[in-house]
Amino acid sequence: MPGPIVVINPNSNQAVTDGLDAALEAFRLPGGPGIECLTLAEGPFGIESQLDSDSVVLPLARLVQGRPDAGAFVIACYSDPGLDACRSVTKRPVFGIQESGVLTALARADLFGIIAIAEASVARHRRFMARMGVLGRLAAEIPLNMSVDESARGEKTFERLVEVGGALKARGAGAVILGCAGMARHRPGLEAELGVPVIDPTQAAVAMAMGTLLAG
Template sequence: MTRIRVVNPNTTASMTALIGASARAVAGPGVVVEAVTSSMGPASIESHYDEALAVPGLLAAIADGERSGADGYVIACFGDPGLDAARELAAGPVVGIAEAAMHAATMVGRAFSVVTSLSRTTGRAHDLARRYTASGACRGVWACDIPVLELDDPAVLPRVAASARTALDHDGSDVIVLGCAGMAGFCASLSVELGVPVIDGVSAATLLVQSLVTLGLRTSRRDEYAPPLAKPYTGTLEIFGSCNPNGVGPVREA
């Protein structure tokens, strides 16, 4: 049995339920998906400030997964917050939903556009596209200007569809990447309406983690992704010290 822990880095349980349903819908036989909500941090992640303060809760959820024997992890926020840090902490593979969606998009089309929530998050999406894909693969990032916590309302679907249609027409792209975990429920209907592949990163990341676990692949422990060096942390972050046996530092080796 393979256990995949899907971590919602924000603290909104209703969004975790949506994320978990999307992951379970694609998980294969013998795969158990555990969707968890961060125990600390912002209610939604819509800024660099939110993203930074979401990382401690994310890492605590990763460490808890290590103690309970999770085989791999999905970071279910399109900014992929804390991805590199989580890879240092986890023995199994860790995949971000933007990472998975963008890679998948390059396999089913020549170029993709991202449709995200607020305009202030478009820069982060551009940054990740440059990290994950070849130059020119991402033709544009478009915001529908709907707050993350309002995306669970089916009434907003026409606005998301309109942004996606504009993106396809303006960018000349042939794939749409949904730029928020909260949009996961729109994937199938948008694909039919638009007539192009529409990729939900939660589903893509779940299947990618599943594949990596099946292949027996883990994050390399050579140099950069080795467990963090043991040292004390002080103040509010004291429990995160990797030398604290009751903290959330590394708990098992690959």
């Protein structure tokens, strides 16, 4: 039996980790790999800027180095901070949720849209997608313009998600990616409301990790 899939929330907001843990419950299958969700205590309360993203690279790499028992790792922040650094310090597979979410969206629709957390996130995400070579499949990315904590616990978050998701669908998006790990709990309701696939990128990354481990 391979070691667990270690899902790391790089911000220090436990509510986000709890939401991830709940969203991944259906992936905990009898005989399958364990799934362990961790909070990076050294991280900022929310990763909302390039500086926030860069600040967690070394702590993430140290955490990965300290878990030789893991079967795979998932970095559960949509900026994919430290992805290359973490891959350089372990022989275990390391999945970033932005990369995994985009790849999953490409398998579900011709064009995809992204619900970002804030305007400042959009340029950061586009740089990563340019590296992936997928900008030609992006219908649009629209920010909620709220904090990570609000996206996880805010009273009006779902209303705003429906509004932004509808705008992405109107621009041709056949699938919508939740561009922040804190939005995980809203995925089923939003998919029902929009009528198109809504992808929680952490679920997408864990699905890839599970496939890798089960294939041996």
